[in-house]
Amino acid sequence: EIVMTQSPATLSVSPGERATLSCRASQSVSSNLAWYQQKPGQAPRLLIYGASTRATGIPARFSGSGSGTEFTLTISSLQSEDFAVYYCQQYNNWPPTAFGQGTKVEIK
Amino acid sequence: EVQLVQSGAEVKKPGESLKISCKGSGYSFTSYWIGWVRQMPGKGLEWMGIIYPGDSDTRYSPSFQGQVTISADKSISTAYLQWSSLKASDTAMYYCARLLHKHIVNSAVDYWGQGTLVTVSS
Numbered sequence: 126e127i128v129m130t131q132s133p134a135t136l137s138v139s140p141g142e143r144a145t146l147s148c149r150a151s152q153s154v155s156s157n158l159a160w161y162q163q164k165p166g167q168a169p170r171l172l173i174y175g176a177s178t179r180a181t182g183i184p185a186r187f188s189g190s191g192s193g194t195e196f197t198l199t200i201s202s203l204q205s206e207d208f209a210v211y212y213c214q215q216y217n218n219w220p221p222t223a224f225g226q227g228t229k230v231e232i233k
Numbered sequence: 234e235v236q237l238v239q240s241g242a243e244v245k246k247p248g249e250s251l252k253i254s255c256k257g258s259g260y261s262f263t264s265y266w267i268g269w270v271r272q273m274p275g276k277g278l279e280w281m282g283i284i285y286p287g288d289s290d291t292r293y294s295p296s297f298q299g300q301v302t303i304s305a306d307k308s309i310s311t312a313y314l315q316w317s318s319l320k321a322s323d324t325a326m327y328y329c330a331r332l333l334h335k336h337i338v339n340s341a342v343d344y345w346g347q348g349t350l351v352t353v354s355s
Contacts, residue, residue, distance in 0.1 A: 126295070159341035161278075168328055168345035169278065180343065212278055216339050220294040224278040 127151050127215055131225035137233040144200040146228045148213035153193045157217035160189055160198045163227075164209045172211075173198065200230075208232055235259040237267075237329050237346035244352045245319050252315040253349045255329030262310035263287040266332040266340070269303060269314045272348075273325045281327075283338065284312060292338065319353045326350050 128151040138144045148158065156176040161169040171180040173189035176196060186201040200207055213225045240254045257267065268283030282293040286305040293303070302315040312329055329346040332338070 157339060161342075163278075168348055169342070170345070171333070171341055171343050174333060174341035174343075214278075214341070216341055219283075219292055219338055220280055224280070227277050 126220075127154065127218060127223045129213055129215055129223040129225040131211075131213055131228050133228060134226070135229045135231060137231050138203050139233045140205060141202050142233075144203055144207075144230055146198040146200075146211055146213075146230070148191075148196040148198070148225050150194045150196075150215055150223070154215040154217035156192045157215060158189075158191070158196050159214045159216060160187075161212045161214065161224075162207075162209045163212065169212065203230070235331070235344050237331060237344055239327075239329055239346040239349045242350040242352070244354070246355055247319060247321055247353055249319050249353075250315070250317050251319055251351065252313050253327060253351070255312045255314075255346050257310045257312070257331065260331075261335075263307050264335045266336075266338050267305070267312045268330050268332070268342075269301075269312075270328045270330050270342075270345075271297075271325045272328065278328075281314070283332070285336075285338070286310075286312065319351075321353050321355075323351060324353050 130149045132147045158176045160173040163169040177189045210227045269281040271279045281297040282303045284291045286307045305312045326348045330342040331344040332340040333343040334340040
């Protein structure tokens with residue numbers, strides 16, 4: 126079973142600053158990696174799939190990179206609505222049990 | 234517009250059975266895998282299992298195999314998640330989730346239901 130590890134657990138960032146979130150897979154998942162954003166009381170929202178493709182309607186300040194076992198989500202200039210929990214998920218192998226444990230992006 | 238609309242919150246006692254639903258609209262229900270994701274209070278996301286309504290091919294994550302049953306009725310574009318005997322540890326929010334790419338099981342989730350809160354307490 127593939128294990129996804131996200132770091133850091135919490136990231137404190139000021140509005141307008143850049144945020145860099147990491148996700149590591151215990152074995153290669155190729156580019157079959159997605160990122161989701163979840164705000165309190167809401168369902169998750171797909172941000173990135175295929176490691177680097179933005180989902181429909183996602184602002185350009187969100188970008189994803191990486192392949193194999195190392196992945197990064199970058200938010201270039203944090204807006205107030207971006208403070209949330211972010212999850213990565215591999216879908217290279219079923220079951221895709223592996224969501225990461227999440228990174229909470231909070232206001233510094 | 235694609236929508237997944239889930240049934241309402243449930244409060245049950247340990248040992249009771251439960252079936253929650255997720256109705257899809259705005260797309261070809263039989264052409265996309267649809268699954269269930271658990272989120273326990275204050276915790277992360279866990280895939281439970283997934284079904285292809287076109288032929289009812291169903292896959293379960295190892296942790297949930299034998300614990301729940303996933304089904305679908307394509308005539309009414311509805312997927313289900315069912316328990317035969319609930320435990321207090323089943324207390325969680327449950328989301329249905331549609332996969333992004335037609336026919337393909339190895340895919341990200343592009344649409345989510347609003348969630349069904351299940352509370353199991355004596």
